[in-house]
Amino acid sequence: DTGVSQDPRHKITKRGQNVTFRCDPISEHNRLYWYRQTLGQGPEFLTYFQNEAQLEKSRLLSDRFSAERPKGSFSTLEIQRTEQGDSAMYLCASRYPGTYGYTFGSGTRLTVV
Amino acid sequence: TQLLEQSPQFLSIQEGENLTVYCNSSSVFSSLQWYRQEPGEGPVLLVTVVTGGEVKKLKRLTFQFGDARKDSSLHITAAQPGDTGLYLCAGETSGSRLTFGEGTQLTVNP
Numbered sequence: 389d390t391g392v393s394q395d396p397r398h399k400i401t402k403r404g405q406n407v408t409f410r411c412d413p414i415s416e417h418n419r420l421y422w423y424r425q426t427l428g429q430g431p432e433f434l435t436y437f438q439n440e441a442q443l444e445k446s447r448l449l450s451d452r453f454s455a456e457r458p459k460g461s462f463s464t465l466e467i468q469r470t471e472q473g474d475s476a477m478y479l480c481a482s483r484y485p486g487t488y489g490y491t492f493g494s495g496t497r498l499t500v501v
Numbered sequence: 502t503q504l505l506e507q508s509p510q511f512l513s514i515q516e517g518e519n520l521t522v523y524c525n526s527s528s529v530f531s532s533l534q535w536y537r538q539e540p541g542e543g544p545v546l547l548v549t550v551v552t553g554g555e556v557k558k559l560k561r562l563t564f565q566f567g568d569a570r571k572d573s574s575l576h577i578t579a580a581q582p583g584d585t586g587l588y589l590c591a592g593e594t595s596g597s598r599l600t601f602g603e604g605t606q607l608t609v610n611p
Contacts, residue, residue: 392543428604431601
């Protein structure tokens with residue numbers, strides 16, 4: 389297992405378009421998290437899953453954002469009608485039950501033009 | 502809202518110097534984690550501290566968790582250019598999400 393994988397690494401999209409990102413966590417990790425990070429800031433929590441159940445969503449996750457983890461394995465994060473303010477690094481992390489440390493992926497850098 | 506304040510925000514030092522980064526909050530955390538992040542990559546976990554007053558050492562890095570589990574510090578001895586990066590502290594409550602500080606951008610000049 390090579391860690392948490394995110395795809396794509398970079399995405400440039402025009403304002404108003406929809407985008408979807410994918411995260412493949414470490415296979416034994418039942419918890420999966422999405423964070424957003426803008427330049428010069430620490431990551432901000434968006435949402436997390438335990439297996440296929442979405443247990444918590446941040447107020448940052450407007451109705452244009454939706455996340456799924458249909459079979460408790462990979463997850464997708466979709467942004468509809470993108471805005472320039474959505475430009476950020478979107479990070480996925482997973483964690484093994486009963487442990488503290490999170491393993492982050494390399495992120496997807498979104499640029500909305 | 503749980504806030505974690507990191508200081509300093511930026512730090513530029515010469516190779517061989519020592520430094521300390523601070524992470525403070527008014528909230529109590531069940532654990533506090535330190536990460537290091539390189540440009541264009543995700544954060545990488547350095548250490549987790551759980552017990553109030555706990556001290557952990559990782560080579561030249563020393564991490565301390567405050568007695569009240571509200572604050573933490575990271576001390577680097579004899580910094581090297583390879584230590585350059587963004588250092589992030591993150592607190593966890595109730596085993597759910599992490600709340601990150603804004604980070605400390607460290608530059609170690611040769």
